[in-house]
Amino acid sequence: MNYILKDENALYYECGYSSDNALYLKCGSEAFFITDSRYTVEAEEKVTQAEVITSPNLIKTVRKLMKKAKIKKLSFDPKEWSVGAFEALSAKSGILFRQKPDFSHKKRIIKHDHELEILATAAKLGRKAFQRLEQEIDTHGFGEDEYRLTYTAKSILSDFGRYELSFDPIVAINANAAKPHALPTDTRLQKGGLLLVDAGLKYKRYCSDRTRTVYAGKHFQFRTRQHFTKRKIQKAYDTVLKAHDHAIHKARSGMRAKKVDALTRDLIEKAGFGKYFVHSTGHGVGLDIHEMPYISSRSETIIEDGMVYTIEPGIYIPGAFGIRIEDMVAMVDGKAAVL
C-alpha cells in the first residue's frame, strides 16, 4: 500500500527520525523522507529504510515523486492534513486519495519488545521523579501556590531540563482538582489540603504518565494509601483506589476495552459516585501521550498482549475536590502488568 505521513511521531516510527518540517512517502517498495536543508545532515545520519530528499518545498517534491512512481492510489490520515495542505498535495494530481483515520496510531497499538522496554524505563523514571517531587513538596511545598508547584513538578520531572515532558503537569489543590484538566491558579497548599499531581516525562521519545492524589497532612507522601480527615473525601478516595486496583487485577487480553472500562466504572457507580466519574478509564501510551487503545465505555477494541495503556479512574465533585489515581500497564501473558 502507498501512503504518506506528516505527524512527527508517525515519521519517527517509520524511519527512526523526524523533523518539524518533513514528510514520509511510501511508494510500492520505495520510501522517501523529505525535509528541508536545515535537517539534511541529521536526517542522512539517522533515517533508516528510506531515501532522504532535501527540498525547499516538500509538497512539490512529493508530487514529483508520486508522478515519477506513477502511483494511482495513496492513503493518508485526514486528521494529519489541513484542508489547505491537502489541497496542495492532491489537486489535479490524478491520484485517488484514500482516507485512513488514525493510520499510524493503528500500526502502533501493539508495542514491539524494544518499545515495551523503553516504556518500562520511562515509567520507572516517572515513578522516581514522583519520589523526588514528594521530598521537595514535603520540605518546601507548603505555602506555595499551584503556579510554583507546577514549576517544581516540571523541574523535577524534566530532571532540570534533561528530559522532555509528556505534557504540562497538572498540579491541583482541593476544589481545583475537581477539574480533570485543571490549569494552575494562585491557590496555596495548606496543611490538611488535598493535592492531585498528574505528570509524565519522555524517555527516548516514549511517554510516561502517572497520577497520585494526596492528603497533605503532617507528611506529604505519594503512596496509594491516604487518610483524609473528611469522610466523604475518604470514601471517594477509597472507591477510586479500589476501582484502580480491581481493573489492574482483572484486565485480560481478549477482553474488549469497554469491558476494562466497566471494571472501574461499575465499582464507582455502585458506590454512588457514577455521575462524578466524567471521563474514560484510560488511554494507550507510546510515542504520543494519547494513543490507542482507548479504554472507554464505547470502545469495542479487543485488548491484546503488547498493548500499553493507563488505568486512571477518578471522582470529581465540582466546587469541592477531585480524586484520580493513575498507573500505566502493559499486557503481558494475558494480564496487566504495572509499569
Place this chain on the structure above:
Amino acid sequence: MNYILKDENALYYECGYSSDNALYLKCGSEAFFITDSRYTVEAEEKVTQAEVITSPNLIKTVRKLMKKAKIKKLSFDPKEWSVGAFEALSAKSGILFRQKPDFSHKKRIIKHDHELEILATAAKLGRKAFQRLEQEIDTHGFGEDEYRLTYTAKSILSDFGRYELSFDPIVAINANAAKPHALPTDTRLQKGGLLLVDAGLKYKRYCSDRTRTVYAGKHFQFRTRQHFTKRKIQKAYDTVLKAHDHAIHKARSGMRAKKVDALTRDLIEKAGFGKYFVHSTGHGVGLDIHEMPYISSRSETIIEDGMVYTIEPGIYIPGAFGIRIEDMVAMVDGKAAVL
C-alpha cells in the same frame, strides 16, 4: 460576512476567551461561542459579544446553528481545519464554504492601542528576564551544558512558573548556534565561548521575542556591543549588529516588507556574508509568536502604523558559529520604535 474560527488565539481575539475545545461562529449579526461542559462556567464569565453554547459535540451543534440561521455561505481558514474535521462540518450541509487563508491573522495585523500597550509590557518583561538571566549565567552558567542552560532560561523567563513562554528558548553554544532552530545538546559553556539566547514570554497572552549573542569572556553580558577574540566572528557580529540597527533606523510606514528585509540583507551581502543569512529579517508578533507581517524578501505587504514585528538578522557559519540579534519594534508615527 459569516465565518467560523477554531484556533484558540483567533477565538480569544474575537471574544476575550478561548478553550482547547471550542468553536466561534459568526452568523449575520449573531455570534456563538461553542464549547464543552468543562468550560461552561468560565466561558459564561469571560466571553464577550457572543452567546455561549455548551455541547458534547461542537460540530454537530454548529451544523444545527447554521441550519437554523439559514446561512448560504461561510468563510473558514483552510489552515485551521483538518480534512477530517472539515468534512464533518461541511458534508451535505448545502452551504458554500469559502477558503480564507490566514483569516484571523489578517484581521490582527494592525494592533489596537491596548494591544500595543500589552506588547510593550511583554517586551519589557522579556528584557528584564534577560537581565536576570545574565546575572545567573555570569555567576553559575559556566561549565553547564545547553540542557541546563535552557532549563535556567525557561525558569527565569517564566519567572518560575508565573508566565507562559512564547516558545521553548533557544540556548546554543558555538557551532550549535549556527543552526537557527538549534535543539539543546550536552555542549558546555566555557570561558571564551559564544552563546546565543533566543527567548520570550507571554503577558496577557501576547508574546515577547528577543535574541542576543554573547562572547562569554570574563563577564557574561547581553549588551549589544561584544568583543570576540576571533576576527571572523567579530566581523560577522558587527555586520549583524549594523544590519539590525540600520533596519530599525530606516524602516518606515509605507515601505513594503521586502524593502525592510533588504535593509538588513543588502548590508550583510555587501560584507560578504549573504549566503549565511538563511532566513527572513523578521516576523509579526502578537497573540501568536509568528504572525503577519512577514519581513521577507518576497513580502509585498505594506508596512503601516500599528504593526509589530521583529528585526532579527543573522549570520550562520555551519560547523563554526552563529550570530543573531533580535528586537521587537512597533510602527509609531511612521517609524520603528523598539519595544
